[in-house]
Amino acid sequence: MSQLHPIPELRELAQIPVPEEYQGADRARLRDYLTGFQMAWEIALRHQAGQDVNRPRG
Numbered sequence: 001m002s003q004l005h006p007i008p009e010l011r012e013l014a015q016i017p018v019p020e021e022y023q024g025a026d027r028a029r030l031r032d033y034l035t036g037f038q039m040a041w042e043i044a045l046r047h048q049a050g051q052d053v054n055r056p057r058g
Helices: 027-048
Strands: none
Touching: none
């Protein structure tokens, strides 16, 4: 599989993009967005590395 733009580790991001509809939202909604973002990012990293996306990276 060819990769055009490998994604970095989450900790390497300068900031996490927050869509406009979440900006200014209550903390619980923003936390839910960030949790989902982190989960999706981890799945993408596992897929990129050819790992099983259903098992945590180790």
